[in-house]
Amino acid sequence: MKLGHVLQKAERGEPLSSHELQFLLELSKPDELNQVFELACRLRDRYFQNKVFLYGFIYFSTWCRNDCTFCYYRKSNMHPNRYRKSEVEVLEAAKRVADSGVHLIDLTLGEDPFYYKRHGFGSLVKLVNKVKMNTGLPVMVSPGVVPEQVLSDLYIAGADWFACYQETHNRELFSRLRLNQSYDARFSSKKNAMRSGLLVEDGILTGVGETLSDLAFSLESMFRLGAHQVRVMSFVPQKGTPMDHWTTPPRVRELLVIALLRILMPDRLIPASLDVDGVEGLQARINAGANVITSLIPPQLGLAGVAQSTKDINEGYRTVQGIIPVLNQMGMRAASLEEYSCWILNEKEKLQRPRSREVSVS
Ligand code: SAM
Ligand code: MD0
Ligand code: SF4
Numbered sequence: 089m090k091l092g093h094v095l096q097k098a099e100r101g102e103p104l105s106s107h108e109l110q111f112l113l114e115l116s117k118p119d120e121l122n123q124v125f126e127l128a129c130r131l132r133d134r135y136f137q138n139k140v141f142l143y144g145f146i147y148f149s150t151w152c153r154n155d156c157t158f159c160y161y162r163k164s165n166m167h168p169n170r171y172r173k174s175e176v177e178v179l180e181a182a183k184r185v186a187d188s189g190v191h192l193i194d195l196t197l198g199e200d201p202f203y204y205k206r207h208g209f210g211s212l213v214k215l216v217n218k219v220k221m222n223t224g225l226p227v228m229v230s231p232g233v234v235p236e237q238v239l240s241d242l243y244i245a246g247a248d249w250f251a252c253y254q255e256t257h258n259r260e261l262f263s264r265l266r267l268n269q270s271y272d273a274r275f276s277s278k279k280n281a282m283r284s285g286l287l288v289e290d291g292i293l294t295g296v297g298e299t300l301s302d303l304a305f306s307l308e309s310m311f312r313l314g315a316h317q318v319r320v321m322s323f324v325p326q327k328g329t330p331m332d333h334w335t336t337p338p339r340v341r342e343l344l345v346i347a348l349l350r351i352l353m354p355d356r357l358i359p360a361s362l363d364v365d366g367v368e369g370l371q372a373r374i375n376a377g378a379n380v381i382t383s384l385i386p387p388q389l390g391l392a393g394v395a396q397s398t399k400d401i402n403e404g405y406r407t408v409q410g411i412i413p414v415l416n417q418m419g420m421r422a423a424s425l426e427e428y429s430c431w432i433l434n435e436k437e438k439l440q441r442p443r444s445r446e447v448s449v450s
């Protein structure tokens with residue numbers, strides 16, 4: 089297979105086969121990798137020019153009923169100092185990160201029994217509504233798997249996005265990562281979210297035992313799902329978990345997946361997460377084709393990251409102020425809130441068109 093041939097095909101917008109995706113995932117020579125990254129950036133710039141979107145991250149409860157083998161906050165890990173922030177604390181954090189200039193607030197939690205059982209999802213829906221009202225910003229919710237009715241309630245409360253990462257689209261590997269969880273329930277929740285009017289983010293991990301053919305299949309699955317935002321993160325080993333002794337994968341794998349996500353889905357949002365390598369890892373991810381910076385965390389409020397629970401947070405590096413110089417140095421710029429709002433409005437209209445057509449026929 090010839091690299092130039094495959095890249096020309098991709099540049100013309102022709103779909104790549106699984107075989108071609110795997111061929112690209114195998115590349116390792118610097119000049120070949122650069123050709124892939126350069127194409128990804130050209131495609132990104134075609135749709136987004138030099139605009140980058142910024143997401144504030146609030147992990148407001150680190151309690152979880154699940155036992156994912158890769159996660160620091162799995163229920164049987166005794167190491168984390170867990171917390172559940174009160175409504176006042178969440179609103180304070182949301183206000184701070186909103187004032188710092190982010191375009192969206194990502195409200196994330198473990199599958200916390202407080203919301204999943206005792207207080208019901210009503211208090212989560214109310215919290216989402218208050219954050220939306222207080223900040224006026226687009227809101228993403230990352231709660232794990234929730235019933236369809238709750239997705240619809242979240243939409244009505246003002247949520248714009250539902251994020252739920254499959255981690256892998258290989259069912260057997262999924263069952264080793266997300267112990268005792270249903271692959272189908274997790275995947276369907278994203279389709280249900282779209283039916284409720286929410287934009288959806290799917291994502292995968294690298295370095296968790298996947299093969300190149302698994303990665304190619306994940307790329308195709310996320311494309312078929314029609315996710316609006318698609319991500320990849322390198323696995324970071326966590327103390328006290330069954331995967332504690334694993335090594336973190338070479339970053340070239342994550343970077344290649346970012347580039348292939350861009351090549352396959354040139355007009356989608358693709359994050360460069362600060363939660364893997366902090367600000368130090370930002371430039372490489374943007375240069376691979378990412379156009380969103382996620383995991384910007386207000387410092388000094390006792391909020392954690394997921395894969396890097398403390399890295400760069402209290403130092404204030406994972407902030408808008410901390411990343412703007414890096415962006416500018418690369419000739420990129422933070423988008424305006426209006427530019428971001430336009431993008432999501434446009435995507436929401438596309439989501440709802442089939443439904444309104446159904447209504448007008450009946
Ligand atoms: N509890 C919700 C869920 O699982 O969907 C939302 C929060 S969860 C902690 C967010 C994501 O963080 C996971 O889906 C996974 O992709 C990522 N993550 C968790 N642990 C990680 C690790 N050790 N390394 C890299 N990414 C990790
Ligand atoms: C991030 N730590 O963006 C966050 C998290 C959840 N929607 C996002 C994984 O990297
Ligand atoms: Fe819980 Fe999410 Fe961590 Fe799994 S990844 S243990 S669901 S917080």
